[in-house]
Amino acid sequence: MPEKTGKPGKQQAADERPVRRQARGERRITQLLEAAASVFCSTGYTAASTNAIAREAGVSPGTLYQFFPNKEAIAIELGSRLMHEMRETYGEALAPIDPTTPLEDAVAAAVDRFIDFNCRHPVFFTLMHGPDIPGRMAEEHDALHATLIARVEALLTPFLPDTPPADVRRTAQVCVGIYKAGLELVLAHEGAEREAYVRELKNVLFRYLDPLVVD
Amino acid sequence: MPEKTGKPGKQQAADERPVRRQARGERRITQLLEAAASVFCSTGYTAASTNAIAREAGVSPGTLYQFFPNKEAIAIELGSRLMHEMRETYGEALAPIDPTTPLEDAVAAAVDRFIDFNCRHPVFFTLMHGPDIPGRMAEEHDALHATLIARVEALLTPFLPDTPPADVRRTAQVCVGIYKAGLELVLAHEGAEREAYVRELKNVLFRYLDPLVVD
DNA sequence: CCAGAATGTGAGCGACCGCTCGCGTTTGTC
DNA sequence: GACAAACGCGAGCGGTCGCTCACATTCTGG
Structure with missing residues (x-):
């Protein structure tokens, strides 16, 4: 899971902050995952570009990287x-x-x-x-x-x-x-x-x- | 096959010239195909770079493209x-x-x-x-x-x-x-x-x- | 032996890709 | 309503990849 809201117990490792997710964010995540599923299905993992996933989800590349640290994390x-x-x-x-x-x-x-x-x-x-x-x-x-x-x-x-x-x-x-x-x-x-x-x-x-x- | 020596019967299409292959060229071709086989095996087709294939065969990228019009043709x-x-x-x-x-x-x-x-x-x-x-x-x-x-x-x-x-x-x-x-x-x-x-x-x-x- | 074709080189072009960053917008909290 | 944090944008950076090109070297037919 992409860094959880983590109830304020401070067990976050080194570089990851708590990140209090809003409902909008959770929606974006599932939306991005659905888009990724669609793109992976039709082109395979390697050939799938993160830009294409973002486009399929109707958001900008920057937004995608708000929720996932890299392409691998999406998969x-x-x-x-x-x-x-x-x-x-x-x-x-x-x-x-x-x-x-x-x-x-x-x-x-x-x-x-x-x-x-x-x-x-x-x-x-x-x-x-x-x-x-x-x-x-x-x-x-x-x-x-x-x-x-x-x-x-x-x-x-x-x-x-x-x-x-x-x-x-x-x-x-x-x-x-x-x-x-x-x-x-x-x-x-x-x-x-x-x-x-x-x-x-x-x-x-x-x-x-x-x-x-x-x- | 990469454009054959084609016995002087002139049945070459539009852009392909006869190309009289020397023995050295034929050797290079099999050498390049062996290198390609090796690289494809270890990384798959898509991830295999033409430069890597050329390097594996011990030649320069230009030489590879002397014998194959593109990566796909190699496969x-x-x-x-x-x-x-x-x-x-x-x-x-x-x-x-x-x-x-x-x-x-x-x-x-x-x-x-x-x-x-x-x-x-x-x-x-x-x-x-x-x-x-x-x-x-x-x-x-x-x-x-x-x-x-x-x-x-x-x-x-x-x-x-x-x-x-x-x-x-x-x-x-x-x-x-x-x-x-x-x-x-x-x-x-x-x-x-x-x-x-x-x-x-x-x-x-x-x-x-x-x-x-x-x- | 020499003209021209075949072979060989490697820097680098253009395209794309994963990903970033500065900045504007929305949302939750007090 | 003010402030911070989460969300959102998109141009573009650094890097790789497929492929090219100007030029050098080797081979071969006449």
């Missing part, structure tokens, strides 16, 4: 808010699955939720997928990726009680890779064709995992 | 040569497969060949995968992708004689997507772990396709 804050919403919407509800649930249903449910989220926030895929992500941003990226892998691992473990952890981990990596590839295809199509790709994605995952479970 | 020529080598190495031999061959073996053979090629030319993946590819390059990209899809479709059709063409096409798209995702994982690991991911990739594809075949 980080955007990613952070997306991850927060993701956790809030599906969050912990995704991990603990009753191991008596049929694998097919578990896979279908997980895919549906993630696909839905990514369709409503296409910028999420852009930020995760892009190989043009700079320094600090990569850390956030890796952190999210690791979280996702861990989550999938947790989801998988009850189904594969006798599999060595290293194999489960690799299986989780493969599942996430498949999901990303499927997501790309899903986002590239619309309507009935999109739904057909969602079905195919579920099929791929289910058929890959089914021979592994012991039940 | 296009590089991609074109890679596709040519790909066709030459595995080429038509990949498409016509005896439909009595077990699906598992067909998948394994195709995966092995493509993985081998991509491991020997990691820049290929960079150029195909990057979302930071500019105008004309995207066409080449799409052309290759379409070729690949068509090839996979041809490979699949004998196994799925009763499936509607639209479904076969979608299945091919999914297979290529899975392959790309698997390739990324394979390239990210080494040695035994890499081989494990290759096995997983084959498993994913085989288990996805097996229920579809009629045999």
Whole structure:
């Protein structure tokens, strides 16, 4: 988050002052983040110019830098808010699955939720997928990726009680890779064709995992 | 290809002269393409500066522009040569497969060949995968992708004689997507772990396709 | 051997980009 | 209503990048 109002407890580091945000400022921030999402989506992170983001938001470059110290901070804050919403919407509800649930249903449910989220926030895929992500941003990226892998691992473990952890981990990596590839295809199509790709994605995952479970 | 020596048949368009290349020039071109491959690999296309490519090749920026009209042409020529080598190495031999061959073996053979090629030319993946590819390059990209899809479709059709063409096409798209995702994982690991991911990739594809075949 | 083409150099041009700064406007507080 | 702080503006600074150009060097055909 861009330096919070920070209730007057004085825990600000070296160079950052408290900055008492007005309501107008908070509005500008979300407005700028929406503009950034739009520009990132259509041009990618690197090619997106801060001037273009400001223009899209209908403000001057100076205003943008009133709220964000640099371009990277925009992407980080955007990613952070997306991850927060993701956790809030599906969050912990995704991990603990009753191991008596049929694998097919578990896979279908997980895919549906993630696909839905990514369709409503296409910028999420852009930020995760892009190989043009700079320094600090990569850390956030890796952190999210690791979280996702861990989550999938947790989801998988009850189904594969006798599999060595290293194999489960690799299986989780493969599942996430498949999901990303499927997501790309899903986002590239619309309507009935999109739904057909969602079905195919579920099929791929289910058929890959089914021979592994012991039940 | 950067304007060919063009045997004196005068079919040069408007602004391009015949340009009689010397052996030294041809050497420079391959040298520059190797340098470009290296730089593209480590920084991606967009972030790669032409000056960096020239420096990597040990020549001045002017020399680079003696052989390529612009940065994009470097990537296009590089991609074109890679596709040519790909066709030459595995080429038509990949498409016509005896439909009595077990699906598992067909998948394994195709995966092995493509993985081998991509491991020997990691820049290929960079150029195909990057979302930071500019105008004309995207066409080449799409052309290759379409070729690949068509090839996979041809490979699949004998196994799925009763499936509607639209479904076969979608299945091919999914297979290529899975392959790309698997390739990324394979390239990210080494040695035994890499081989494990290759096995997983084959498993994913085989288990996805097996229920579809009629045999 | 020599004319001219091909090859090679590197300073630097123009364009753009991330970001700043001086200054004017709005808002909240007493 | 006065004062400070937050907000807003936009020209422009420093830097990089793609690319050029005037000029030097090397090769090759006649």
